[in-house]
Amino acid sequence: MTVKEIPALIEGTVVVKGDDQREVTGVYCCDMLSQVMGRAPADCAWVTIMGGVNAVAVSALADTACIIVAEGLDVDADAVVKAREQDIPVLRTPLPIFEAAKRIDKALS
Numbered sequence: 001m002t003v004k005e006i007p008a009l010i011e012g013t014v015v016v017k018g019d020d021q022r023e024v025t026g027v028y029c030c031d032m033l034s035q036v037m038g039r040a041p042a043d044c045a046w047v048t049i050m051g052g053v054n055a056v057a058v059s060a061l062a063d064t065a066c067i068i069v070a071e072g073l074d075v076d077a078d079a080v081v082k083a084r085e086q087d088i089p090v091l092r093t094p095l096p097i098f099e100a101a102k103r104i105d106k107a108l109s
Helices: 003-009 033-039 053-062 077-086 097-108
Strands: 013-016 026-029 044-048 066-069 090-092
Touching: 003 066, 003 090, 003 097, 013 077, 026 097, 033 053, 044 053, 044 097, 053 066, 053 077, 077 090
Parallel strands: 026 044, 044 066, 066 090
Antiparallel strands: 013 090
16 A cells, blocks of 8 residues: 555545655554654554654664654644655644544554
8 A cells, every 4th residue: 555545444534645645554543753764664554643843863773664643633833834844744633643543543444
């Protein structure tokens, strides 16, 4: 599956298109940025409530396929700018983290 296919699965919207043709091979849920840096697998869809510029930096370091900000939370303007600069897709969903992750995981299975 590609990042472009995810919004339809999670009732989501695209905040930053980024590289939406990137292949997604898994899903990872975590809100502790240091944990994501050390444990998120490359090419995963990272589901979080963190919508700040630091999340974009962590996504770049961990090489995640995209960031999905859950629970209908906003993405900071600075994060949008940084994600555009780094071509990182950022999506939003009104769903809770777990529900969004379940839907993506099911589609990957």
